[in-house]
């Protein structure tokens with residue numbers, strides 16, 4: 765990969781991080797994700813907790829039934845879910861994600877435990 769391309773990807777990633785940091789995700793029962801600004805999501809969440817019956821609400825140009833809402837989540841929670849689905853696991857030793865089957869270099873597993881992990 766050319767350096768220029770690499771640089772563009774890094775820029776795009778940090779740009780995406782900037783965007784997603786200020787957003788929250790409404791997740792519906794069928795897995796649909798609706799991304800909206802954090803402030804609006806929090807307002808919406810407050811309204812949602814007050815209503816006692818399900819009803820149709822408009823979010824941007826979409827109309828959804830509140831009964832279909834699973835919850836409102838942060839991008840971090842979502843990322844974690846996606847990673848776990850991919851088989852990745854979060855390592856408390858090095859504070860990084862590892863791929864399925866990957867062992868952490870920093871962890872020294874006692875041999876009497878290690879044999880059960882083979």
Ligand SMILES: [Zn+2]
Pocket residue numbers: 855856857858859860862867868869870871
């Ligand atoms: Zn690790």
